[in-house]
Amino acid sequence: MARAQRFPEPEDSVADNKRGNTMTTNSEFKAWRVEEKDGEYQGSEQTLSTADLPEGEVLIRVTHSSLNYKDALSASGNKGVTRSFPHTPGIDAAGEVVESATGEPAVGSRVIVTGYDLGMNTDGGFGEYIRVPAAWCVPMPSGWDARTAMIYGTAGLTAGLCVGKLLKMGASPEQGKVAVSGASGAVGSVAIELLANLGFDVVAISGKADHADSLKDLGASEVVGRDALAEEKKPLLKPVFANAVDTVGGTPLAELLKQVQPGGSVSCCGLVAGPQLSTTVLPFILRGVNLLGVDSVEIPLPDKQAVWEKFAGEWKCPKTEASARDIGRAELDEALKAFLKGASAGKIVLDHSR
Structure with missing residues (x-):
């Protein structure tokens, strides 16, 4: 077997490869890999080969x-997310194309x-290389680098989609307060x-009282505890919020729906508080x-590309970008x-270079 070697930088790739012909180099790379041992799931840095990656049109x-x-x-072995192990997590990735079959x-x-x-059943961004279908790849917005893209990542994309749906439904500042549940999390922030x-x-x-100042720094005018969404038996409560972004699901979402003004909207994107939604139809049929x-x-x-372009332009979030924390694979x-x-x-x- 030929000795594995590192890929050249993309700018050094041969002209044929730029036209779409794939390389045949077998290259080693580092990845944070999760394995099952005696019923427990453990992650560690391992050396893999690009030959181990799944088939696909684009190597990144x-x-x-x-x-x-x-x-x-x-990484915890949740079979609802990842069916088989060993596996490399990482549902987000940004980098440069080194092979392109198309x-x-x-x-x-x-x-x-x-x-x-x-990052679910296809090896993901916690490895230095991924191989994926071309249809999964979004061009990097002008002015962005890979780190900036990953500051937003799936969480930022989801936040942008949530806000976009509220705007599409006619949400405006004049209507009143907008609630964000799970505010300390990546999507909420x-x-x-x-x-x-x-x-x-x-x-x-937010349930994290010690994060109140940082949430206000991001732009929140008020920070309340998660007890504001504690379970109540009443099917409807006093309407407090014109609109809302819910990132947690479960009981908090059910309680949030009871507190939305007539005609208001709630964007729902998470389930950290549970996938079940126990509510009545009253918020929908009495308050619309x-x-x-x-x-x-x-x-x-x-x-996806439309949201990325907005974040690179008029939706830029400089405070989020400035506060992001970088880690290496050893800290995963x-x-x-x-x-x-x-x-x-x-x-x-x-950051794979750390």
Whole structure:
């Protein structure tokens, strides 16, 4: 067997490869890999070969990834996310194309890959290389680098989609306060800054009292505890919020629906508090409340690209970008366990060069 070697930088790739012919080099790379041992799931840095990657049209040299709750579930052995192990998590990845069987995206181009099956049952961004279908790749917006893209990642994409749906339903600052549940999390924090930048009066709902100042720095005018969404027997409560972004699901979402003003909307994108929704139809038929489901995984590529372009332009969130924390692969285990404990906050970027 030929000795494995590192890929050349994309700019050094041969002309034939730029036209779409694939390379046959077998290259080693580092990845944070999860294995099952005696019924327990453990992650560690391992050396892999590109020959081990799944088949696909595009090989990408990943420089940055982003940490998400779904990554933590995968790393913990959740079979609803990842069916078989060993496995490399990482539902987000950004980097440069080094092989392209179709010629589009072209070798040397910078791309973002989020969602679809990446990091679930297809080896993901916690490795230095991924191989994926061309249809999963979004061109990097002008002015962005891979790190900036991964500051937003799936969480930012989801926040943007949530806010976009509210705007599509006619939400405006004049209507009143907008609530954001799970405000300290990656999705919630981006949603707060984006809504505040758009002129909305944002109420952050968080179980982390020590994060109140940072949430106000992002633009929240008020921070309340999660007891604001504690379970109540009444089917309807006093309408407090004009609209809302819910990132947690479960009982908090049911209680939030009871507190939305007539004609208001709630974008729903998470399930950290549980996938069940126990409610009545009264918020919908007596107040005309709209419950808007948000999918950031399987949506068409142009929809993802539209949100990325907005974040690179008029939706830019400079405070989120400035506060993001970078880690290396050696720090992944601790960071992912913090997600499962509900102790993670803000945006965390995996830098493969650390």
